[in-house]
Amino acid sequence: MSDAVLAETPVFSVNGLWKVFGPKADRIPADPELTALDPADLRARTGCTAAVRDVSFDVRKGEVFVVMGLSGSGKSTLVRCLTRLIEPTAGTIAIDGEDVRAMDKPRLRELRRHRAAMVFQHFGLLPHRTVLDNVAYGLEIQGMGKAERRARAAEVVAKVGLDGMEQRRPSQLSGGQRQRVGLARALAVDPEVLLFDEPFSALDPLIRRDMQEEVVRLHREEGRTMVFITHDLSEALKLGDRIALMRDGKVVQLGTPEEIVGSPADDYVREFVRDVPREQVLTVRTAMRTPSDGDAVTGPAVAPDATVSEAIEAVARSGEPARVVDEGRCVGVVDADGLLGVVAGTAKEAV
Ligand SMILES: Nc1ncnc2c1ncn2[C@@H]1O[C@H](COP(=O)(O)OP(=O)(O)OP(=O)(O)O)[C@@H](O)[C@H]1O
Ligand SMILES: [Mg+2]
Numbered sequence: 001m002s003d004a005v006l007a008e009t010p011v012f013s014v015n016g017l018w019k020v021f022g023p024k025a026d027r028i029p030a031d032p033e034l035t036a037l038d039p040a041d042l043r044a045r046t047g048c049t050a051a052v053r054d055v056s057f058d059v060r061k062g063e064v065f066v067v068m069g070l071s072g073s074g075k076s077t078l079v080r081c082l083t084r085l086i087e088p089t090a091g092t093i094a095i096d097g098e099d100v101r102a103m104d105k106p107r108l109r110e111l112r113r114h115r116a117a118m119v120f121q122h123f124g125l126l127p128h129r130t131v132l133d134n135v136a137y138g139l140e141i142q143g144m145g146k147a148e149r150r151a152r153a154a155e156v157v158a159k160v161g162l163d164g165m166e167q168r169r170p171s172q173l174s175g176g177q178r179q180r181v182g183l184a185r186a187l188a189v190d191p192e193v194l195l196f197d198e199p200f201s202a203l204d205p206l207i208r209r210d211m212q213e214e215v216v217r218l219h220r221e222e223g224r225t226m227v228f229i230t231h232d233l234s235e236a237l238k239l240g241d242r243i244a245l246m247r248d249g250k251v252v253q254l255g256t257p258e259e260i261v262g263s264p265a266d267d268y269v270r271e272f273v274r275d276v277p278r279e280q281v282l283t284v285r286t287a288m289r290t291p292s293d294g295d296a297v298t299g300p301a302v303a304p305d306a307t308v309s310e311a312i313e314a315v316a317r318s319g320e321p322a323r324v325v326d327e328g329r330c331v332g333v334v335d336a337d338g339l340l341g342v343v344a345g346t347a348k349e350a351v
Helices: 003-007 037-048 075-084 105-115 131-134 139-141 146-159 173-188 205-224 233-239 259-262 269-272 309-317 334-345
Strands: 012-021 049-059 064-069 090-095 114-120 194-197 227-231 242-247 250-255 323-325 331-336
Touching: 012 075, 049 075, 049 090, 049 242, 049 250, 064 075, 064 233, 064 334, 075 090, 075 194, 090 269, 105 114, 114 173, 131 139, 131 146, 131 173, 139 146, 146 173, 173 205, 205 227, 205 233, 227 233, 227 259, 233 259, 242 259, 242 269, 250 259, 250 269, 309 323, 309 334
Parallel strands: 064 227, 064 242, 114 194, 194 227
Antiparallel strands: 012 049, 012 090, 242 250, 323 331
């Protein structure tokens, strides 16, 4: 990523965010004695649940930012705080540099209708409306005229692969098709950022994979910023540019899939990613060594962000170590031993 992109204002910037449910919740974030308690003790002492605890992160323009964690870890609360569907207890949230906590009602409405559209797990479709009118719903709320919104909706319906189904009602669709309608409805308002709260967890595995590919495709084609919540590790690894892993309301690690799998921050994360096929996530950067004079220059070339699994194929096919080539320059060499070391988990934990 270029410096120019890194320097851009993040879409969301979250700092020291807390959400505490329960009586006199406001006092908790400011009281070090209470914040030091673990969740069960805090509940016993105060009757409060700290669903989000001192969370900070940026969502960069154009990235898929995944929030992952087990049930109850605070994912939905966190994403709902972003547009104040849930009121935060403490901390700051900015969208494009604008203070979300300072927004008045009309501004908040505008935020939710135009700038950050949400796709829910249970679709949230209107049962008596056709597919087309469900998709046009957000535009209708915005006050767009009928002909114009139907034309726009038809475009988006086609984009998510539902052409021909415009006149059906939700009950006449499969689960996967319904979720496509939910996705189309969010896309129709052309939001700056899409927020997904476990949108695919009610779908069966094959349809789920289809929908994941749909999200990857949309992201690739449109470069739209997405915040994607899931409790499914393989989904997180597949979709995320970066992943925030939550536990008991805290972010325990924030990094690329490769960083999370290759350098887990603590035993909890290590346990979480234990069964991940490392060779499919880690890149040859982890496995390569500096080229030396004795290295042949005849081996196959692989890119630095090729996966270890891809390099294994190249090395196995050619019978020679592979050269890691970045912009025409050989930056490293990977051989069978180095690659095996990654698969076995004996390679250095370093990314
Ligand atoms: N309105 C509420 N009042 C009290 N506690 C709540 C409320 N909403 C959520 N919680 C608690 O906050 C914690 C985080 O809940 P949240 O729904 O954010 O978790 P999650 O990670 O989205 O879980 P899941 O994967 O099951 O959807 C849980 O302990 C939950 O019981
Ligand atoms: Mg949830």
